Amino acid sequence: MTHFTSIDQLRTACRDLPAPDDTSAEQARDRQGILTKPPGSLGKLEELAVWLASWQGREKPKLDRVEVFVFAGSHGVTNRGVSAFPAEVTAQMVANFEHGGAAINQLARQAGANLTVIPLDIDQPTVDFTIAPAMDEQAFLDAVNIGYEAVKDRPDLVVLGEMGIGNTTVAAALSCALLGGEGADWVGRGTGVDDEGLQRKASAVDDAKTCHGNALSDPLEALRRVGGRELAAMFGAILAARHAQVPVLLDGFVSTAAALPLAKLDPNGLAHTWAAHVSAEAGHRRLLDALQMKPLLDLGMRLGEASGACLAVNILRGAIACHNGMATFAEAGVSDG
Numbered sequence: 591m592t593h594f595t596s597i598d599q600l601r602t603a604c605r606d607l608p609a610p611d612d613t614s615a616e617q618a619r620d621r622q623g624i625l626t627k628p629p630g631s632l633g634k635l636e637e638l639a640v641w642l643a644s645w646q647g648r649e650k651p652k653l654d655r656v657e658v659f660v661f662a663g664s665h666g667v668t669n670r671g672v673s674a675f676p677a678e679v680t681a682q683m684v685a686n687f688e689h690g691g692a693a694i695n696q697l698a699r700q701a702g703a704n705l706t707v708i709p710l711d712i713d714q715p716t717v718d719f720t721i722a723p724a725m726d727e728q729a730f731l732d733a734v735n736i737g738y739e740a741v742k743d744r745p746d747l748v749v750l751g752e753m754g755i756g757n758t759t760v761a762a763a764l765s766c767a768l769l770g771g772e773g774a775d776w777v778g779r780g781t782g783v784d785d786e787g788l789q790r791k792a793s794a795v796d797d798a799k800t801c802h803g804n805a806l807s808d809p810l811e812a813l814r815r816v817g818g819r820e821l822a823a824m825f826g827a828i829l830a831a832r833h834a835q836v837p838v839l840l841d842g843f844v845s846t847a848a849a850l851p852l853a854k855l856d857p858n859g860l861a862h863t864w865a866a867h868v869s870a871e872a873g874h875r876r877l878l879d880a881l882q883m884k885p886l887l888d889l890g891m892r893l894g895e896a897s898g899a900c901l902a903v904n905i906l907r908g909a910i911a912c913h914n915g916m917a918t919f920a921e922a923g924v925s926d927g
């Protein structure tokens with residue numbers, strides 16, 4: 591796990607990101623135009639097929655190998671009473687994932703995806719970011735590297751999610767650091783905190799901003815200082831997918847927050863990603879709006895675990911089933927108006 595040995599090296603890797611394959615995109619767009627349907631009538635499914643084609647570099651995209659990665663981390667900020675659940679639940683849920691008992695186990699199987707759960711030193715919480723950086727540089731790079739290395743052999747699609755009690759506060763802090771506003775603008779009820787818990791979350795974010803000050807203007811520093819290992823790993827996986835030209839589905843507020851630093855480093859940094867759903871966590875819609883990302887689903891979900899993203903794999907499967915399988919007007923002898 592030594593892909594990046596310094597933050598400077600990581601920063602360089604976030605520059606000059608590969609572009610999508612325009613030729614495949616054009617071929618896919620042309621194909622959409624001659625399939626037996628009124629032009630545009632499959633709405634966003636058409637856009638999704640072209641998007642997949644452009645990143646996979648093939649006119650007819652495939653979803654034979656879909657890899658779901660769920661990264662788990664523990665957070666020092668949980669000491670401040672920011673979650674409705676105790677910090678031990680993170681390790682308990684990792685065991686549940688391993689035994690097949692969580693929502694994501696069912697949804698990954700149902701979506702025909704391979705699930706890999708990657709716990710990141712979950713017995714060692716990060717430092718409480720209201721008083722000091724959550725991770726030192728080595729811990730940060732280790733987590734980024736684990737995520738980066740998880741994306742191997744160019745899968746057809748990567749689906750990202752996480753587990754980490756306290757991490758909606760982490761996502762709020764990172765969003766607030768990079769997009770501005772106050773803690774109260776970004777926090778929500780997460781696993782179900784009461785009004786006082788919500789207030790403690792807002793204060794934790796505000797205290798983090800005071801503690802770290804200008805250092806938060808650098809996206810990678812912000813991720814190291816107020817992020818967490820699972821967010822750093824998701825960031826690494828998103829970057830690796832981009833380098834390998836693999837499309838990515840993001841899940842809820844936490845996975846979108848992990849992607850945010852790449853958008854801040856390069857305005858097209860998230861072109862290979864799609865927001866699978868908008869979670870019920872208040873900050874997610876605000877974050878998606880800031881990123882100008884349009885989520886595929888809005889089901890009031892707020893579980894994390896890549897659950898919303900896995901559901902959206904089925905929509906992608908529908909998009910490519912039509913794109914690859916439909917007859918053209920000429921093939922079917924249908925008049926094309």
Ligand SMILES: O=C(O)c1ccc[n+]([C@@H]2O[C@H](COP(=O)([O-])O)[C@@H](O)[C@H]2O)c1
Pocket residue numbers: 672673674675752753754755756757758759779780781782783841842843844845869870871874892893894895
């Ligand atoms: O990503 C989301 O939109 C999301 C919204 C609410 C809760 N979660 C999940 O719930 C946990 C974090 O909630 P909390 O209240 O402990 O901050 C963590 O394990 C996340 O996977 C995730």
Ligand SMILES: Cc1cc2nc[nH]c2cc1C
Pocket residue numbers: 675679683752753754781893894895
């Ligand atoms: C039970 C439970 C399951 C989860 N899955 C993702 N985050 C979670 C938080 C809790 C509390």
